[in-house]
Amino acid sequence: MDPDARDRIIAAVRAVPRGQVAGYGEIARRAGLPGRARLVARVLGDAGDRALPWFRIVRSDGRIAFPPAHALHAEQATRLRREGVAVEGGRVRMARRAVQIDEAVWGPRA
DNA sequence: AATTTGACCCGTC
DNA sequence: AGACGGGCCAAAT
Numbered sequence: 563m564d565p566d567a568r569d570r571i572i573a574a575v576r577a578v579p580r581g582q583v584a585g586y587g588e589i590a591r592r593a594g595l596p597g598r599a600r601l602v603a604r605v606l607g608d609a610g611d612r613a614l615p616w617f618r619i620v621r622s623d624g625r626i627a628f629p630p631a632h633a634l635h636a637e638q639a640t641r642l643r644r645e646g647v648a649v650e651g652g653r654v655r656m657a658r659r660a661v662q663i664d665e666a667v668w669g670p671r672a
Numbered sequence: 673a674a675t676t677t678g679a680c681c682c683g684t685c
Numbered sequence: 686a687g688a689c690g691g692g693c694c695a696a697a698t
Contacts, residue, residue, distance in 0.1 A: 563695060586680050590693095599680040600693055607679060619679080627679035634679080 563604075567595055571605045578618045583644045583654050585622040603627070617641040624654040 570593040577592070578584045582594075586599035595601060606616050617638040621627050624626075628635040630652055639649045648655040 589681090597681080597693060601677070601695080603679045604695065615677085621679085622681060624675085629679095632679090638679095653683090 563601070567593065567601070568605050570594060571602050572609065572614065575602075575606070575614055575616065575619060578615055580615075583618050583620050583642070583647060586619060586627070587622055589619060602648060618645075620654050626652050626654075653665075 571589060574589045574592040575584075578589075581620070585598075586602045589602045590596060590598045593602070602619070606614070606619065609616070619627075626635055626638050628638065634653065639652070642649050642654065
């Protein structure tokens with residue numbers, strides 16, 4: 563795969579601030595790769611841990627991508643809660659709504 | 673070389 | 686809320 567694209571994805575993931583979450587597709591867009599959410603997932607997998615805030619990346623509907631049985635599912639929820647993100651039923655609360663409200667008040671672009 | 677497999681997404685019904 | 690079809694595509698079978 564294109565190593566340049568990989569680097570841009572990594573950068574976009576790193577750019578997600580503490581206490582916030584972003585969707586795979588969102589990251590892809592921010593990396594200049596619209597429609598390539600799956601590539602983001604793949605890059606994250608290959609990257610292993612690599613000190614990346616991988617746990618801040620969730621599905622577009624707010625659900626954690628890993629199946630509940632998977633060990634990483636619990637780990638992701640734990641690490642998110644540690645940053646103050648509310649996770650219920652394997653799903654993130656607030657984040658998307660909060661972001662939209664911010665945009666409504668302050669205008670687009672953050 | 674062909675098919676299946678994913679840490680996915682979106683519009684539509 | 687869920688289902689369905691189509692898009693996406695590198696790796697692993």
